[in-house]
Amino acid sequence: MALAMNREVFITCALSGAGDTTGKSDKVPVTPEQLAKDAIAAAKAGAAVVHIHVRDPQTKAGSRDVALYREAVERIRNSGVDMVINLTAGMGGDLTLGSTEKPLPPAETGTDMVGATERLAHVAELLPEICTLDCGTMNFGEGDYVMTNTPAMLKDMAAQIQKLGVKPEIEIFDTGHLVLAKWLVDQGLIDEPVLVQLCMGIPWGAPNDLPTLMSMVHNLPENWVFSAFSIGRDQMPYAAAAMLAGGNVRVGLEDNIYLSRGVLASNEDLVLKAKGIVEGLGAKVIGPDAVRDKLKLRKQG
16 A cells, blocks of 8 residues: 655644643633634644634633634734634534433533534634534543534534535544535535544544544545544644545644643644654645645635
């Protein structure tokens, strides 16, 4: 099998996520001001794309508050530092069942189920170049939490994203999600070039072993553009694995809070380290304008 290394790589920095990482690291950005500061530092370090979740500044939990997105995005856009903004649209599909003996009604804590339009309210207002589309339903953790994305919900969200002129980044957590993504494309709901993020090593999704990664890659249509990442200590090895498989790189505090064993990282640190890996293997790190050309993005906001 010939080496299919990508020699023009873009780096995405996932700034914070919505997970319980703020109690483990004070470097995870929480407020819109902190998110914008980290986005700017990451872009200067070599990230062409920044992926943004917002958090409640008081509780530090993940939030869908449009005002928080607005402040973060306006700060970034007013900074004069160029980057492709990628907003999550994954919030609002959270289902936590009541218990194993009485699953219904769902637990109030951890359940946040809203409609397609509400899940995309911040995207419709701010018109980023990219937003995510989590392409399937999946168990998370060891309890009763389910990330819920039905085919009907995804069809509706994909149609709305397409109408807005925003590029969906299809998040693939397992092999069946890829089948669903192809179905959405066949429905005419996602425009080419199709952008995919392979999310590896997240329980209980696709494991991050190389045979599984390559199986996923080999099932991608040739004209699709993909990135891949893994979590924790496997984040940086996956920066190399993704580009060697022909893809692009994602790093950031959403997926890993350490620079090395016991050493907490900043988003800037992680981007610089990933850039060193990419360039050390002989590839070029490309910037936001090259990404716009590659993905045919529309800069609207």
